[in-house]
Amino acid sequence: MAVVGIVPAAGNGERLGASEPKAFALCAGRPLLDWSVDVLAGVCQRVVVAVPAGREHGPDRVRGGPSRSASVRAALLVAPEASTVVIHDAARPLLSRDLVERCLAAVYEGWDGAVAAARMTDTVKQADRDGRVLRTLERSSLWSIQTPQVFRAEVLRRALDVDEGRLAAATDDASLVEDLGGAVRVIEAPPDNLKVTRAVDLELAGSLLMAAR
Numbered sequence: 001m002a003v004v005g006i007v008p009a010a011g012n013g014e015r016l017g018a019s020e021p022k023a024f025a026l027c028a029g030r031p032l033l034d035w036s037v038d039v040l041a042g043v044c045q046r047v048v049v050a051v052p053a054g055r056e057h058g059p060d061r062v063r064g065g066p067s068r069s070a071s072v073r074a075a076l077l078v079a080p081e082a083s084t085v086v087i088h089d090a091a092r093p094l095l096s097r098d099l100v101e102r103c104l105a106a107v108y109e110g111w112d113g114a115v116a117a118a119r120m121t122d123t124v125k126q127a128d129r130d131g132r133v134l135r136t137l138e139r140s141s142l143w144s145i146q147t148p149q150v151f152r153a154e155v156l157r158r159a160l161d162v163d164e165g166r167l168a169a170a171t172d173d174a175s176l177v178e179d180l181g182g183a184v185r186v187i188e189a190p191p192d193n194l195k196v197t198r199a200v201d202l203e204l205a206g207s208l209l210m211a212a213r
């Protein structure tokens with residue numbers, strides 16, 4: 001019975017445009033990846049990181065796959081002891097221990113999965129290919145989904161046992177669990193659990209991390 005952390009960190013970071021993969025770009029003086037690994041290490045028995053090819057140095061670093069979910073699957077394969085899995089993107093360095101613990105608590109209560117999420121603050125419209133608005137969606141039931149995402153390991157293993165095309169189409173791991181009929185719930189995240197996608201995000205995350213220390 002082990003809680004295993006998985007950090008997908010194998011992306012190229014094309015939108016960031018740094019000289020190295022995003023997870024290795026410096027944020028408040030350390031590789032972006034290290035912030036998330038530190039928090040997970042305080043909650044998990046083991047943390048496995050999926051990294052780009054050629055960076056598999058050290059224990060618990062595995063080569064990632066061609067898509068984010070393929071990277072998660074590669075990491076999970078080396079952790080057969082996992083009974084509960086905490087997945088958290090290297091791209092979200094402001095992870096709080098409290099958020100991980102609230103997601104874990106939901107899975108211990110019996111949910112198959114629990115995912116960090118933010119309420120939509122913008123109005124959300126659906127438009128066709130030409131940009132013509134079709135409808136305005138009812139915002140009160142919409143959530144923007146983040147990581148951490150916590151799962152019962154047995155359910156996650158089954159969910160990831162699909163072909164590469166389905167893995168590549170999945171924008172998060174919970175959607176694969178939902179496809180199996182798994183029960184997933186949202187857990188409201190603090191407003192600073194931001195994702196580093198572009199250079200401006202890296203600057204903002206760095207400032208927030210420096211201010212918090």
Ligand code: CTP
Nearest residue numbers: 008009010011012013014015066067071090091
């Ligand atoms: N990721 C991964 N394996 C992949 C693709 C992405 O482990 N084949 C990881 C990234 O390292 C990141 C997380 O999934 O921590 C979320 O992906 P994203 O923010 O899209 O990062 P990148 O794919 O690196 O960025 P970009 O899409 O701009 O290239």
Ligand code: MG
Nearest residue numbers: 011012013068
């Ligand atoms: Mg990407």
